[in-house]
Amino acid sequence: GENVEQHPSTLSVQEGDSAVIKCTYSDSASNYFPWYKQELGKRPQLIIDIRSNVGEKKDQRIAVTLNKTAKHFSLHITETQPEDSAVYFCAALNAGGTSYGKLTFGQGTILTVHP
Amino acid sequence: DVKVTQSSRYLVKRTGEKVFLECVQDMDHENMFWYRQDPGLGLRLIYFSYDVKMKEKGDIPEGYSVSREKKERFSLILESASTNQTSMYLCASSLGGFEYNEQFFGPGTRLTVL
Numbered sequence: 659g660e661n662v663e664q665h666p667s668t669l670s671v672q673e674g675d676s677a678v679i680k681c682t683y684s685d686s687a688s689n690y691f692p693w694y695k696q697e698l699g700k701r702p703q704l705i706i707d708i709r710s711n712v713g714e715k716k717d718q719r720i721a722v723t724l725n726k727t728a729k730h731f732s733l734h735i736t737e738t739q740p741e742d743s744a745v746y747f748c749a750a751l752n753a754g755g756t757s758y759g760k761l762t763f764g765q766g767t768i769l770t771v772h773p
Numbered sequence: 774d775v776k777v778t779q780s781s782r783y784l785v786k787r788t789g790e791k792v793f794l795e796c797v798q799d800m801d802h803e804n805m806f807w808y809r810q811d812p813g814l815g816l817r818l819i820y821f822s823y824d825v826k827m828k829e830k831g832d833i834p835e836g837y838s839v840s841r842e843k844k845e846r847f848s849l850i851l852e853s854a855s856t857n858q859t860s861m862y863l864c865a866s867s868l869g870g871f872e873y874n875e876q877f878f879g880p881g882t883r884l885t886v887l
Contacts, residue, residue, distance in 0.1 A: 659832070667813065690873050701777075701863070701878040702816070709873065747815060751873075758823040759804045759867045759874055760831070763816040 660685040662750050664764025672772050677738050679767045681748035682730040688750040691724060691731045692761070696745045705746075706733070738771045745769070776800070777879040779864055785885045792851040794882050796864030803869025805847035806876065807831075807839065810861040822847055823869060854886045 661684040671677050683691075692707035708715045708722045708731065715722050719738075724731040735742055745768050749761040780795035796805065804823050808816040808831075818831030820839040828839050836858060840848045847866075851858055864879040 664815070692875070701880050703878070704875045707873075707875075753873050758821060758829070758869070759876065760806075760818065760821055760829075761876065762818075762832075763808075765813055765815040 660688060660750055660752070660762040662748060662762050662764040664748050664767060666767060667765065668768045668770070670770045670772065671738050673738060673740060675738055677735045677742070677769055677771075679733045679746055679748070679769070680730060681732070681750075681764050682728075683750040683762075684729070685750070685752060686726075686729065687752045687754070690751040690753045691722070692749050692751075693720075693722060693733050694747045694749065694763075696747065696766075698744070702747060735769075738769075740771050740773050743769060743771045777864060777866055777877050779862075779879040779882050781882050782880060783883050783885075785887065786851075786854050787887055788855060790851075790854050790886075792854050792884065792886075794849040794851075794862055794864075794884070796847045796849070796866075796879055797845055798847075798866040798877070799845065800866070800877075801844065802866035802877075803844075804867045804874075804876075805841065806865040806867075807837075807847065807849045808863045808865065809833070810863055810881070816863065819849065854884075856886050858884065859886045860884060 689710035694702040696702040748764040806821040822841040865876040868874040
């Protein structure tokens with residue numbers, strides 16, 4: 659089955675700096691890679707996703723890049739703000755056959771943005 | 774707005790008790806999932822269901838069972854709770870068919886087994 663590794667486990671940055679979180683996956687058939695953000699005491703919510711036919715996707719201050727050859731993808735947050743402090747999870751899915759939307763998640767990264 | 778609710782936010786049970794965790798979604802989603810969340814381990818899939826009465830094992834099904842008698846409701850059952858099942862349990866749902874669909878999560882149930 660799929661295995662997703664996420665690094666780093668914790669990340670501390672100053673407000674205004676950039677933050678990068680990296681994930682690697684094992685199943686070359688995986689073709690959908692979402693990122694979820696979980697604020698303290700709240701439920702995970704989708705913030706951005708990318709499909710395997712795209713190399714990069716941006717949404718305001720966040721972007722995701724995908725390298726299919728190396729089987730890794732990354733989340734980039736620019737101009738970080740204190741409200742970006744949260745746990746971030748990457749995930750991978752082989753959207754085909756009988757996957758039924760079953761995601762494999764990484765271990766999570768605790769991002770702390772210091773004012 | 775999709776709404777996924779879980780029956781309890783906090784639950785304390787004794788070792789050996791039978792525990793029911795319930796999840797209800799109100800958006801007619803086909804797929805429903807149960808995860809447990811532990812620090813440093815991420816979200817691990819316990820069971821999922823893609824239709825009424827259908828269920829599939831996830832990555833860590835041992836010690837758990839599930840029930841889906843109605844489309845909107847997905848129950849997680851701990852037949853005989855053990856201390857190593859102390860965790861945060863998250864339910865999620867998504868539309869079926871096209872697998873790029875977003876998963877929507879419930880607020881979670883923090884279960885403590887004494």
